[in-house]
Amino acid sequence: MTPTNSRQRSAGDEAAPRIGVYVCHCGLNIAQSVNCPQVAESASTANDVVLSKDITYACSEPGQQEIKQDIIDNQLNRVVIASCSPRLHEPTFKQMVQDAGLNPYMMEMANLREQCSWVHMNDIENATRKAETLVDMAVSRVRHLDPLTEETLPLIKKTLVIGGGIAGIQAALDLADCGYDVTLVEKQPSIGGMMARLDKTFPTMDCSI
Numbered sequence: 001m002t003p004t005n006s007r008q009r010s011a012g013d014e015a016a017p018r019i020g021v022y023v024c025h026c027g028l029n030i031a032q033s034v035n036c037p038q039v040a041e042s043a044s045t046a047n048d049v050v051l052s053k054d055i056t057y058a059c060s061e062p063g064q065q066e067i068k069q070d071i072i073d074n075q076l077n078r079v080v081i082a083s084c085s086p087r088l089h090e091p092t093f094k095q096m097v098q099d100a101g102l103n104p105y106m107m108e109m110a111n112l113r114e115q116c117s118w119v120h121m122n123d124i125e126n127a128t129r130k131a132e133t134l135v136d137m138a139v140s141r142v143r144h145l146d147p148l149t150e151e152t153l154p155l156i157k158k159t160l161v162i163g164g165g166i167a168g169i170q171a172a173l174d175l176a177d178c179g180y181d182v183t184l185v186e187k188q189p190s191i192g193g194m195m196a197r198l199d200k201t202f203p204t205m206d207c208s209i
Helices: 034-041 060-074 086-099 123-143 166-179 193-197
Strands: 002-007 019-024 051-054 078-083 105-112 148-153 158-163 183-186
Touching: 019 034, 019 123, 019 166, 034 051, 034 078, 034 123, 051 060, 060 086, 078 086, 078 123, 078 158, 086 105, 086 183, 105 123, 166 183, 166 193
Parallel strands: 019 051, 019 078, 078 105, 158 183
Antiparallel strands: 002 148
């Protein structure tokens, strides 16, 4: 089954944004270069932000529980997590907000670790200023997000293989062995690619095709 996303807006989504901002220390990965409380305080002045705080480890179980409780207690409908790379923990935080009753796509991350603290380790003042900017951009973006729902579409067991070289031929054969209906497309008059131009191949000296 293949997942895809589609926009879907309900009546409740028209409510005014209530944004919660969480600035993660990530131990010392962020906190050693960024004044996290100051960044949280700066974010608290932005429009639609009803809660802004710094948190030691947002991805930890206690950290997630704190954020989920805040979502419920403060009726947050959007969340900004300023922490590490989305590549590392975006699925974690999406699941967290979903567990708290929010659409997982109403969460935005600001990368304060790889994009800020790690590249400005010896410049706390400017690292903090940059972190404030990154969080401000995340707040501006999350304010305009729409909830998404995932749809599952049936998989049709047909495959198109582009290129009739040795790799394309082998891929087509492997897919056919797995039960797929395969269409092999090659722009040249014959298949085989570069291999077809060779007479014999080392070490067996067999015919190349």
